[in-house]
Amino acid sequence: MNLLALGLFVPGIWLPMFALKSEMGAWFGQGRLTADLVDKELSILQTVEELWRDDRLLVAALIFFFSVAIPVIKTLLVSLAWYWHKLGKGRKLADWIAAIGKWSMADVFVVAIFLAVLSTDHAETTATQAINLFGLRIDFEISSATLSTLGPGFYYFVGYCILSLAASQLLHFSLRRQPAADQM
Template identity: 35%
Template sequence: MLLVALISLLVGLTTPILSVEASKELPLLGETVFQFKSKGILSTIGALWQNGNLWLTLLLFLFSVVLPLLKTLLVTITLWNSEHHLIRRGLHFSHQIGKWSMADVFVVAILVAYFANSGQDLTEAEVQVGLVYFAAYVVLSLLGTQLVVRQLAATKLG
């Protein structure tokens, strides 16, 4: 399950999560697209970095890339060696930070709701496949962590 979660994370980070189109129906020209953007998490991090938004870049990189990878690594290490007290602390830490991964999904949902309901018929936002994969990572990762915790508890009792 953790391998599928990791693959979902990598796909979710590299594919578009949101597309926004600004268009309007113009006389004689019909539907005219003024701007179209489709961004993924990593491309957004790169754009923020290039525009000098270092604080936001670091936050997005930390919560969307570093913490999910760290969490998956800690849970995987726990599967191989669960006896050391630091490993168990790492598992507890990864369980706590796993809850923050869903924040990215909620932020994109809020953006979609905002652009879809802007009231001006100029913008349209759509969720892209990257968000689905990122959300799948979050769910699979949380389930995988729970299974590892239960396995450790059963081993400790047995």
């Protein structure tokens, strides 16, 4: 289960987590002008890279730490604890993994942040304006629309979060059922 979780983790951080498109338009009479303000798809790693380039170093580091580093370390530790479990050891490591498991929930928090960003889905604003030019009144409408969608990376990452949590909990419970004398 842990290896399957790792298999979901890799595309979860590489594939686009979400797509964001923002468009502005102006309508006057029969004419229409539009411009794309934002049109991008970002994965977790692309988000970290973009934040780093924009000198938002703390946010970039936190997202990298909680969404990439901690999940990798936790996955490696669960694998190591499972291996030691096969040797009749591993309870202390499993207990430690369970203790830091609460910190690994920060990756779920990152997904929640992405969902908050996605809450702008189909947000539209429209304003009617008028210009008087040489005694001629020109009415026009200016509007902006934001469309956000989930990308495949989101689903892979959520799958990783669920499987990783299940794998560490199963390991912890299976080691708890063993007699303490068999542990490290």
